[in-house]
Amino acid sequence: MDLITSPLYDAFTPTAISFVLAAIGLNIHFGYAGLLNFGQAAFAAVGAYGMGVAIASFNLPLVVAILVGLVAAVLLALVMGVPTLRLRADYLAIVTIAVAEILRLVFSTTFKEYFRARDGVSGFTGSFRSLNPLPDSMDTFLNFSRNDLWVMLVGWPLVGLILLFVWAIMRSPWGRVVKSIREDEDAVRSLGKNVYSYKMQALILGGVIGAVGGFVGAQGLASVQPDSYNLDFTFIAFTMLILGGAARVMSPVAGAVIFWALLSFLGELLTKLSSGDNPIIPPEFMTPDQVGNIRFAFVGLALMLLMIFRPQGLFGDKKEIALDAR
Amino acid sequence: MPADMDKTDASVGARAGLRGLATEPGVKKPDPILVATNVSRSFGGLKAVDVDHLEVQRGVITALIGPNGAGKTTFFNLLTGFDDADSGDRAFNGKSLNRVSASKVARMGMVRTFQLTKVLSKLTVLENMRLGATGQKGEKFWAGPFAFLWRKEEEANSDRARDLLRRFKLDAKESDFAGSLSGGQRKLLEMARALMVRPELVMLDEPMAGVNPALKQSLLGHVKSLREEGMTVLFVEHDMDMVRDISDWVVVMAQGRIIAEGPPDSIMSDQRVIDAYLGAHHDTDISELDKAALEVEAMAEIDTLKKEGR
Ligand SMILES: Nc1ncnc2c1ncn2[C@@H]1O[C@H](COP(=O)(O)OP(=O)(O)OP(=O)(O)O)[C@@H](O)[C@H]1O
Ligand SMILES: [Mg+2]
Numbered sequence: 352m353d354l355i356t357s358p359l360y361d362a363f364t365p366t367a368i369s370f371v372l373a374a375i376g377l378n379i380h381f382g383y384a385g386l387l388n389f390g391q392a393a394f395a396a397v398g399a400y401g402m403g404v405a406i407a408s409f410n411l412p413l414v415v416a417i418l419v420g421l422v423a424a425v426l427l428a429l430v431m432g433v434p435t436l437r438l439r440a441d442y443l444a445i446v447t448i449a450v451a452e453i454l455r456l457v458f459s460t461t462f463k464e465y466f467r468a469r470d471g472v473s474g475f476t477g478s479f480r481s482l483n484p485l486p487d488s489m490d491t492f493l494n495f496s497r498n499d500l501w502v503m504l505v506g507w508p509l510v511g512l513i514l515l516f517v518w519a520i521m522r523s524p525w526g527r528v529v530k531s532i533r534e535d536e537d538a539v540r541s542l543g544k545n546v547y548s549y550k551m552q553a554l555i556l557g558g559v560i561g562a563v564g565g566f567v568g569a570q571g572l573a574s575v576q577p578d579s580y581n582l583d584f585t586f587i588a589f590t591m592l593i594l595g596g597a598a599r600v601m602s603p604v605a606g607a608v609i610f611w612a613l614l615s616f617l618g619e620l621l622t623k624l625s626s627g628d629n630p631i632i633p634p635e636f637m638t639p640d641q642v643g644n645i646r647f648a649f650v651g652l653a654l655m656l657l658m659i660f661r662p663q664g665l666f667g668d669k670k671e672i673a674l675d676a677r
Numbered sequence: 678m679p680a681d682m683d684k685t686d687a688s689v690g691a692r693a694g695l696r697g698l699a700t701e702p703g704v705k706k707p708d709p710i711l712v713a714t715n716v717s718r719s720f721g722g723l724k725a726v727d728v729d730h731l732e733v734q735r736g737v738i739t740a741l742i743g744p745n746g747a748g749k750t751t752f753f754n755l756l757t758g759f760d761d762a763d764s765g766d767r768a769f770n771g772k773s774l775n776r777v778s779a780s781k782v783a784r785m786g787m788v789r790t791f792q793l794t795k796v797l798s799k800l801t802v803l804e805n806m807r808l809g810a811t812g813q814k815g816e817k818f819w820a821g822p823f824a825f826l827w828r829k830e831e832e833a834n835s836d837r838a839r840d841l842l843r844r845f846k847l848d849a850k851e852s853d854f855a856g857s858l859s860g861g862q863r864k865l866l867e868m869a870r871a872l873m874v875r876p877e878l879v880m881l882d883e884p885m886a887g888v889n890p891a892l893k894q895s896l897l898g899h900v901k902s903l904r905e906e907g908m909t910v911l912f913v914e915h916d917m918d919m920v921r922d923i924s925d926w927v928v929v930m931a932q933g934r935i936i937a938e939g940p941p942d943s944i945m946s947d948q949r950v951i952d953a954y955l956g957a958h959h960d961t962d963i964s965e966l967d968k969a970a971l972e973v974e975a976m977a978e979i980d981t982l983k984k985e986g987r
Contacts, residue, residue, distance in 0.1 A: 519822035524807070524815030524831065531797045531808055537759065538795035543783035543811045543874055552818050 354619050360494055361615035362608045365571020368506035369395065370611075372564030373588040374595075374603035375513060379557035381589075382597035383521060385533030386554055387440055390431065390447030391561050392584035393454045396577075397423040398562025399569035400458060404465050406475035413478040417566060424562035427454075428555040436550045451585065459577035471576035479570050499571060506567045510604065513560055518600045520556075529553050530598075590654060596667020605666055613653070617646035688904045691736030692925050700939030700947075703730035710735035710878055710909050711756065711787070716765030717933075718748075718755055725751045727933040728765070733878075738900065738910045740920045740941070743930035744954050749913045750792050752930065753882055757789045758782040769878070784811060786877035790884065792913070794863040796870075798856025802847060805855050805866060806838035807831065809873025834873075841869045844899055846892060861887040865896075872903075879903065881912040885919055897923050917955065921945065929954065 361367065373391050380386040401420030405411040411419070431450055435442040458466045466472065476498075483501040490497040520526055528549050531539045536546050569575045587610070595606025621642040625632040637645060657664070694707035709732035718726040726748040733739050741749050754760035756767055758779035767774040769787050777785075797805055813834070814820050815827025842848045845865045850858065855866060868884055884900075885893050893916075900923055903910055914920055920927060920941060927944040929937040931953040937944060944950055 516822055519824070520818075523821035523824065524813045524827060525818055525821035527800070527804060527808055528816055531800060534797050534799055535795050537779075537791070538797060539808070540759070540779040541757070541783055541789055541791070541795070542809050542870065543780050543788070544808075544816070545778075545780050556818075 354616060354623075356494070357619050358612035358615040362611040363503060363507075364495075364611075365499055365502040365506060365567055367607060367611050368503065368510060369564040369568030369571070370584075370588055370591060371510055371604050371607040372513065372567065373561045373584070374591040374607050375510070375517065376557035376560035376564070377585075377588050377592050378597060378599075378603045379517065379553055379560065382592065382599070383526065383533065384529045384550060384553035384557075385440065386436075386550060386557075387444035388431075388447045388554070388557065389444050389582075389585055390449075390451030391557075391588050392580040392582065393427060393447070393451035394424050394558040394561030395565035395568065395584065396451075396454055396458065396575075396580035397427050398565025399575040399580075400466065400472065400565075401562070402566050403472035403475045403569055403575040406478065407472050408465050416475070420562050420566060421559055424558045425555055428551070428558040432551045432554045436547055436554070448582070451580070451582070455577050455580055458580075466577070469577065471574045473574040475575075476570055476573045498573075502567060502571045506571075509563065509567070513563070514600055514604070521600065525549075590650070593664055594654065594657065596664025599664075599666055599668065602664060602666045606664065609665070610650070614646055614650060617649050618642055621646060688736045688907070688925075691734060695734055695737060695926055695940065698939075700937070700943055702935045702938055704732070704938065706732040706734040708735045709733060710770060711911070712766075712768045713752075713756065714766045716752070716755055716762050716767060718751055718760065718762050724933050726755060726762075728752065728930075728935055731928065731935055731938075733909065733911055734926060735909050736904065736907060737925040738904050738912070738923050739926045739928060740924035741911060741913045741928050741930060742915070742917075742920060742954060747930040748933040749930055750882055751933075753789055753880055753913065756782075757787060757880065759789075783874060783876075786875075787880065788871045788874045788876035788878070789880035790864075790867045790871050790882055792882040792886075794860070794867050796855040796858065796863045796866050798854060800855055801852050802842065802855050802858070802866060803835065803838055803851045805870055806842065806873055807834050809870040810834040810837070811874050838869075838873060841872055845869045845896075861889065861892075864888055865892075868896075876908065878909040878911065881910065881914075883913050883915065885914060885916050893919065917945070 373395055376394065377388065377391050380388040380391075398420040401423040402413075402416040405416035405419040406413065427450070431443065431447055435446045459469055480498055480501065483497065485497050485500055485504070487497065489500060492500060495503070521530075528539060528544050529552075532544075532546055532549055539549075540546050568579070572579075591606035591610045592603050593606070594610055595602030595604070621632070621637070622639050624630060625634070625637050625642065626639045691708065698704050698706070711731075711733040713728055713731045715730070716726060716728045717724065741752070743749055751760065755762045755765075756774070758774065758777055758781070761776075769782070769785055772785065774782060774785075783789075797808070800808065813827065814830055820826045839848060839851065842851055845868065847862060847865055847869065850862065855863070858866060864884060864887060868881060871879055871881075885896065888896065897919060900910055900912075912924075924941050927939065927941050928935055929944060929947075929950050936953060937947050937950050939947070945955070
């Protein structure tokens with residue numbers, strides 16, 4: 352693959368979908384409700400593990416397994432929200448980081464017969480793959496495997512449906528209350544709204560969407576491993592959200608696609624420039640095996656420039672952002 | 678009593694009930710809507726509020742006055758659930774307000790505005806107003822995505838919001854972001870928005886601060902009409918003309934305590950109130966005071982110039 356096809360490929364994989372959904376969930380939390388959730392990885396993780404373990408260890412049907420994942424996400428939101436949503440915003444941020452890390456450690460070290468430690472859960476994709484209507488001849492279509500194509504065929508329309516839902520609910524009176532809470536909780540309270548309850552609803556909604564991302568990612572990779580859900584996961588989702596611009600329905604998708612395309616493009620470009628007999632970038636500066644990390648440094652640089660010159664994100668509205676940038 | 682009292686006015690009886698009451702702090706009212714007993718709140722060593730007993734008569738306009746830092750806003754916060762009292766009991770319509778959340782207090786029918794206005798600047802003026810309506814179906818999570826469930830209700834709320842905006846001279850601003858309003862306009866919007874809740878008791882914290890004189894006059898009329906519709910009003914205000922003009926009863930706070938209460942005329946001439954708050958010149962025409970102050974300033978300036986030897 353080359354400079355053009357590789358970014359296009361990476362922007363649409365099942366993994367990309369799972370990050371898109373994580374970012375849409377964060378958009379509900381951070382973009383609309385002003386909730387600082389630094390544990391979005393945990394929602395994706397409980398979704399993926401819930402579904403994976405339900406099928407791999409308990410042989411439950413796919414639909415039930417998905418319900419298990421969704422219920423796990425709701426419970427997780429309650430665990431994070433009940434003690435913190437009455438307090439100042441920073442408490443939620445701290446608790447979500449902690450819970451996400453604790454969960455990751457739980458998945459990697461305890462209940463080994465279910466969570467399989469660092470090997471991860473696998474063997475749960477059968478029921479989903481058996482529904483695949485695509486012909487075998489499509490197994491290398493556009494470089495995607497037939498299984499990946501099937502996940503994408505379900506995943507992207509799902510993204511569309513969820514965006515439609517987010518759009519509908521955010522223009523409703525419910526969305527008005529949530530957006531008002533982001534701006535001034537006390538004003539909303541003085542008008543008789545139960546702020547705590549709305550924050551909880553927003554936390555659950557965004558978390559459940561993150562868990563759906565967990566399902567898609569797990570079906571794509573055919574395995575669930577604890578270290579996929581580390582802090583990087585959350586921060587990448589945040590990067591996508593901020594890149595696209597918070598509090599806009601479409602922006603997490605745009606942000607995610609641009610993020611993957613950019614990352615992939617940089618990877619290809621830097622590899623090309625630094626490899627070969629007479630590389631343009633000499634090996635004293637960079638060798639091809641360092642590309643994987645250095646491209647993230649460039650993404651960081653891009654994000655810094657974005658924050659300086661366009662703090663509302665590429666597609667955001669300056670009036671709407673929670674980051675009060677001037 | 679103002680001469681414009683007419684027979685359809687629902688508040689006539691309520692106001693009559695205040696006549697002949699003893700003018701001492703904590704006096705019992707014939708029909709209290711709000712009762713506070715032994716309410717206290719300290720910040721560190723400072724006792725910001727220490728109210729032995731206060732009753733607010735239903736259906737009348739009560740003013741709460743007192744020097745800066747007297748504890749008026751803190752008392753408002755305690756009554757409306759925005760702050761927790763160290764001790765004491767509060768009751769609205771006979772129901773206890775102790776440990777009741779601020780949003781519940783508002784739903785019970787007691788709505789307040791803030792001294793430092795809290796408009797939602799990223800919403801339009803009309804959206805701010807709509808937010809005030811209570812019991813909206815569209816504010817339920819399950820109904821939110823389905824616009825056909827709440828569109829009618831939203832239209833009805835918008836109509837009511839526009840009526841109120843007209844009253845408060847904000848109708849031309851309806852689709853502007855509230856963040857673009859001036860300070861005085863924000864005060865007006867906040868007051869109008871509080872009325873969207875359909876409160877029984879409105880508590881206004883310095884509603885007229887920063888509102889221009891002409892509009893102040895018409896707002897006074899609106900506040901009176903609220904009373905005629907049966908609403909109870911409790912407001913904090915430093916503008917004594919307004920207090921004298923519209924209030925049926927005045928409560929005076931100083932250093933956290935209620936030092937006097939009574940009808941406006943008798944309060945304005947109460948020596949303790951004059952000492953603590955009004956000052957000896959409160960009846961003098963402001964322009965005369967200004968002139969005197971300007972003269973003093975001018976003299977001082979001349980003095981310093983002389984000293985500098987110019
Ligand atoms: N959150 C707080 N922390 C510490 N002290 C406070 C706090 N809120 C109020 N105070 C103190 O309590 C006292 C009463 O303040 P409050 O705001 O109730 O006065 P006020 O009567 O509303 O005055 P003003 O007319 O200036 O609005 C003041 O001395 C103030 O410094
Ligand atoms: Mg005050």
